[in-house]
Each structure stands twice: as C-alpha cells, then as structure tokens.
Amino acid sequence: MPDDEESCLFCGIVRGDVPSDKVVETDQVLAFRDIDPKAPTHILVIPKGPYVSWDDFSERASDGEIAGFVRAVGKIARDLGLVGAGYRLLANVGVNAGQEVPHLHAHIFGGRPLGPMLAREGRPSAD
C-alpha cells in the first residue's frame, strides 16, 4: 500500500518541504541524520518512492529501485568509514517493531560498540 504523500513526514523531506541534515542524495535515495540519534553516527536512508515499509518496498519496488537502495546503504556506510569498526543496519516494519514513520527507512548506526541486538528491558515476553 502506498504511503500518504500529503501526511508522510519523510515524503516532505524528499520534496524539500521539511528540513533535514542531508548526507547523500541520488536520483532514487535520500540519506539524512536522525533527529534523535541513538549512536554517534545515526543515519536514515530512504527510497524517494512512496513505500511504507521494507515489506511494501520488497513487494512493489522495481529491481532498479531495490538495487539502488541496497547499493546506496552500503556506499554510505563505506564513505562514512563505518565498515572497519562495524555498524548496524535496521529497518522496523509495523507495530511489533515500533515503526514510527510510515515510509521505508533503513537506520545505519555506528561509532561505538552497539551492544546486544535487542534490548532486554521492556522487551515483550515470548510466553
């Protein structure tokens, strides 16, 4: 399902209506710094097309858009010097993951040891 172009915050960033701390822009992809960083480097990478999530993108995007997005994420991490020490890539999908913005965004975290993959505190019980 396409996201709502009128209300989607990240669509506003793509259009230039909402300010962002831009890192990289290509024909298909925009990367900018997260407004509330959780690591010394915290970048959001988004496709310019209106895709609500990784699920939506993987189903509806063209092969070219998918290749452009994957290559851009890797290049941004390399260009920021994150590969040697390592970094984390994360895409929240839907309610259980706590996705807040309904436009696909890959988080790139780096710049310090990032700890376990999932926080123990507040994690819902699997029981």
Ligand code: AMP
């Ligand atoms: P998620 O919980 O995966 O949907 O992540 C949404 C992310 O968007 C959070 O890390 C927010 O801090 C970030 N965010 C929200 N508004 C903005 C904005 N205007 N510019 C940059 N990052 C934002």
